[in-house]
Amino acid sequence: MxxxxxxxxxxxxxxxxxxxxxxxxxxxxxxxxxxxxxxxxxxxxxxxxxxxxxxxxxxxxxxxxxxxxxxxxxxxxxxxxxxxxxxxxxxxxxxxxxxxxxxxxxxxxxxxxxxxxxxGLIPDCRFQDDPDWASIPAYIHYNADYRLILDNLLDFSHLAFVHEKTLGGSTTIAQTRPRVERVGDSVRFARWYMNEPEIAPYLRGFNTFDGPVDRWQIYEMHIPGNVLTMDSGSAPAGTGARNGHRVPEAMQFRSVQAITPEDDQSSHYFWTYAHGFNAKDQELTHKLTDRIAEGFEEDRRMIEAQQRAINDSGNDQMAFILADNGLALGRRMIEGRIASEIRAGQTTKGMSVA
The missing domain is CATH 2.102.10.10 (Rieske [2Fe-2S] iron-sulphur domain)
Incomplete structure (x- = not known):
């Protein structure tokens, strides 16, 4: 539903x-x-x-x-x-x-x-048209249940494996437990990787600084409408990014990823990945978008393969691991909203449960 x-x-x-x-x-x-x-x-x-x-x-x-x-x-x-x-x-x-x-x-x-x-209920996605930030509107079509895409976004530990040579680059990502909390109708995550030896693979060549890195991913998944808004980036280690101090050479990003169901087995994925450094450099914007798209293509291949496996799995149940806390919270919030709409007499479209 x-x-x-x-x-x-x-x-x-x-x-x-x-x-x-x-x-x-x-x-x-x-x-x-x-x-x-x-x-x-x-x-x-x-x-x-x-x-x-x-x-x-x-x-x-x-x-x-x-x-x-x-x-x-x-x-x-x-x-x-x-x-x-x-x-x-x-x-x-x-x-x-x-x-x-x-x-x-x-x-x-x-x-x-x-x-x-x-x-007023539309999430704040202002960095998509803020002149001080640069991004390119992008789109991916998925042959998969939208909830599998949300699961992926609600557990960034996969970056260490699916995106080992692109968006990830560090096993620290999977080893670090994020702070997960519910904020209204959103799931909020905060994950920090302090004093990493080098910058993520997808940013190499775009460096604004050298040496060890403090890296962060802070985002909210707005469950009604399936919109992720993310503050992420990298700063020189020890410069205070975790305490709210972003030095000029910090590489800061604001991403919006909106997942709209097409039907029960296919989805639309609208995304941008805005950068706040060197925002007037159009060549950088295009190259960065291409590298992000490469990583998102890795996600698409994995999730569509997962959907095919689910379709062949009958009533088999998935195992639950510690990293599933965020996605489990997201699933409960979706189920709660749908149940509330059914009680209120709203019409819903049927779909199988993954």
Missing amino acids: FIRNAWYVGAWSHELASEEMLSRRLLGENILFFRTATGRMSALRDRCSHRFAPLSLGRREGDCIRCMYHGLMFDADGKCVEEPGRSGVSPNTDVRSYPTVERYKQIWIWMGDSTLADP
């Missing part, structure tokens, strides 16, 4: 030019995104109310969409405004529209009870 009452990332803003339409499957439903002439974002169920033909096979007519099966036309709010051969329109011909907010270079969509769609 999916949490419905949450803001999910449905698309990057750049995917929707003024005259384009984008159909994307989210939470088991096909959604059609398009902009009006004023730039307002519209999100409609990608299904004509008449014979269920996809509206994405239709055409734009001003700020409306014409279904190209029998010609019904819908405005940006999903209201049927024209039915060929009739004065007015037949009853029950409107299509569902969804609240949207365009913020942080992303299109956010609310697919639950629209009366609860408070834009």
Whole structure:
């Protein structure tokens, strides 16, 4: 099942030019995104109310969409405004529209009870469009249950093994127990690796300092909407980063990773990895993004292989180890929110439990 009452990332803003339409499957439903002439974002169920033909096979007519099966036309709010051969329109011909907010270079969509769609609930992802930080919007498609991706993000001990030669580079990562706590609807992690002998592999060649490193990963997984916001970086050992002092040569990063379910076995992964040092160096931004993408590709291969193994495992149960504390908390929070929505009468899409 999916949490419905949450803001999910449905698309990057750049995917929707003024005259384009984008159909994307989210939470088991096909959604059609398009902009009006004023730039307002519209999100409609990608299904004509008449014979269920996809509206994405239709055409734009001003700020409306014409279904190209029998010609019904819908405005940006999903209201049927024209039915060929009739004065007015037949009853029950409107299509569902969804609240949207365009913020942080992303299109956010609310697919639950629209009366609860408070834009103030959108996580703070401001580093994606802060001029003092540089990043490139990126996307990965996963053939895997979104919860397996969250499990991966809620246990960074895997960096020592999956990303041994890329994002990790140190067995200290797996040996260090993080501080894990629940903060409202988020799981918060803090992990420090003090006086590491060298910088992580993916940063080599970008160094702003030499010598031993104090390294950190501090992040929150916002369970409604599956959005990870992370403060990470490396500073010269002993310069006080753990106490809040970030020296000018510190290599600081702010990452946003948003995971939106496509259906029960596939997911959308929207991400950025912003750097606050040498932010005007576009070549650095591109090279850094490529190296991060290499590491994320390692995750994708592992998680998709895991999903295939789960599909072949019948009722076999996974073992639980000490490092699973964070992901177990995340799973309990998801299950609790879904149960609450069911009690409140919200509709959910069924999905098998991994």
